[in-house]
Amino acid sequence: MARPADETSSLFGDETPLAPLVAAPKSTALQPLAARMRPRKLEEIVGQEHILQAGSLLPRLIAGNRFGSLLFYGPPGCGKTSLAEVIARETKSRFVRVNAVMSNVAELREILAAARRQPEAATMLFIDELHRFNKSQQDLLLPDVEEGNVRLIGATTHNPGFYVNPPLLSRSHLFRLEPLSAAAVAGVLRRALTDVERGLGGRSHTAEDKVLNDLAGLCDGDLRRALNALEVIALSLPEQAVIGEKELELFARERRIRYDADEDEHYDTISAFIKSCRGSDPDAAMYWLAKMLAGGEDPRFIARRLVILASEDVGLADPQALPLTVAAHHACDFIGLPEAELTLAHATLYIATAPKSNSATLALAEAHRLLKEQPVQTIPASLRSKSGQANKRIGQGQGYLYAHDFPENISGQNHLQNPTAIYTPKTAGWEAKIAERLARWRELRAKLPQ
Numbered sequence: 001m002a003r004p005a006d007e008t009s010s011l012f013g014d015e016t017p018l019a020p021l022v023a024a025p026k027s028t029a030l031q032p033l034a035a036r037m038r039p040r041k042l043e044e045i046v047g048q049e050h051i052l053q054a055g056s057l058l059p060r061l062i063a064g065n066r067f068g069s070l071l072f073y074g075p076p077g078c079g080k081t082s083l084a085e086v087i088a089r090e091t092k093s094r095f096v097r098v099n100a101v102m103s104n105v106a107e108l109r110e111i112l113a114a115a116r117r118q119p120e121a122a123t124m125l126f127i128d129e130l131h132r133f134n135k136s137q138q139d140l141l142l143p144d145v146e147e148g149n150v151r152l153i154g155a156t157t158h159n160p161g162f163y164v165n166p167p168l169l170s171r172s173h174l175f176r177l178e179p180l181s182a183a184a185v186a187g188v189l190r191r192a193l194t195d196v197e198r199g200l201g202g203r204s205h206t207a208e209d210k211v212l213n214d215l216a217g218l219c220d221g222d223l224r225r226a227l228n229a230l231e232v233i234a235l236s237l238p239e240q241a242v243i244g245e246k247e248l249e250l251f252a253r254e255r256r257i258r259y260d261a262d263e264d265e266h267y268d269t270i271s272a273f274i275k276s277c278r279g280s281d282p283d284a285a286m287y288w289l290a291k292m293l294a295g296g297e298d299p300r301f302i303a304r305r306l307v308i309l310a311s312e313d314v315g316l317a318d319p320q321a322l323p324l325t326v327a328a329h330h331a332c333d334f335i336g337l338p339e340a341e342l343t344l345a346h347a348t349l350y351i352a353t354a355p356k357s358n359s360a361t362l363a364l365a366e367a368h369r370l371l372k373e374q375p376v377q378t379i380p381a382s383l384r385s386k387s388g389q390a391n392k393r394i395g396q397g398q399g400y401l402y403a404h405d406f407p408e409n410i411s412g413q414n415h416l417q418n419p420t421a422i423y424t425p426k427t428a429g430w431e432a433k434i435a436e437r438l439a440r441w442r443e444l445r446a447k448l449p450q
Helices: 057-064 080-090 105-117 135-147 166-170 182-194 209-218 223-235 245-253 264-278 282-294 299-317 321-335 340-353 359-373 389-393 431-447
Strands: 069-073 094-099 123-128 151-156 172-176
Touching: 057 172, 069 080, 080 094, 080 123, 080 151, 094 105, 105 123, 105 135, 135 151, 135 166, 166 172, 182 209, 182 223, 209 223, 209 245, 223 245, 264 282, 264 299, 264 340, 282 299, 282 340, 299 321, 299 340, 299 359, 299 431, 321 340
Parallel strands: 069 151, 069 172, 094 123, 123 151
Antiparallel strands: none
């Protein structure tokens, strides 16, 4: 639901909101620790130095209060909402927050109408999970964004290139936020333990740096998750208790890998897996394989990618790669998880450690290029089918030299009307022998009449 940022601003009334337009969050036992510890100014935001360091575009835009709409794209808990609230506070804007899961067109129309009635309020509309708005909802925003009636800040964990309408995307500055480093998260956890006003300082807990670093590492760059975990652990202990390794054990056992099937994590992780196999790095390949399996990826999808790798990147350097990966794909079908993990590990290590050749990929691309850019060659009459009486009467197939009648099956006959080099063998693995064989055959052809 949309709501004003504080009690002094009215969402649908005509009065001008009073400053401060975004009130400082109140410390209350009813608020989760992550909400109480939200940054109140730009300097309190941790991480994201690539977009927040002094002199960068975003701080300049905020300082000058000269920007239109902003899109923040990044994983959960990296600071998208905090950054939006800080921007509204530092620019003294009227802050209206909407969650795309709960909102609808009628609510959007009311918010936009209220913003048009209060142009002096400088309404900043923050839409969390913007990717969940459909096309019509996103299109509804365009006129008011275009006219400057609202300044939109959209937050999304999904790639905006796939989920945000191109007209809206083109009218916005896009900033990608990264998962926070373990060191950055641990620093906030330490501050939360000692902060009496907003944190857990009143409970007088202590924790070694290693414990906080371990907890931060378990949260995969998600600061909200780390703060919530710290609060749960602290509240399960008596006041003044030490938070140690034992207290992390339960959280570690229940840890879940962030992996969104059919979304960015899916595509990014399989990309890393493929490139690790192609780059002959079995350690990295196994790591990304384990991440996909822990995240619930379909093993048959991984097996299909291994089959493609066998032809695309291993190819003739090791002809056994293709039948092995095809067998692995079949095995995943009839074995199923968890045993199929062993089959995928077997095939992954084989592909990652195999000699590599993309000669088949390059040869196919070259053949396609020739067909696209040059006239299609006529099939030589000697190579055409002579089946049927009509074909025989017009002489098709006549003059064909049967390869098995010649030494090493080299007749010297051309099989293209205009012979063209398409396949260039590499010198890795088995293909080195193919390169030697083709060189030998070129010498034989050169000695034979054409």
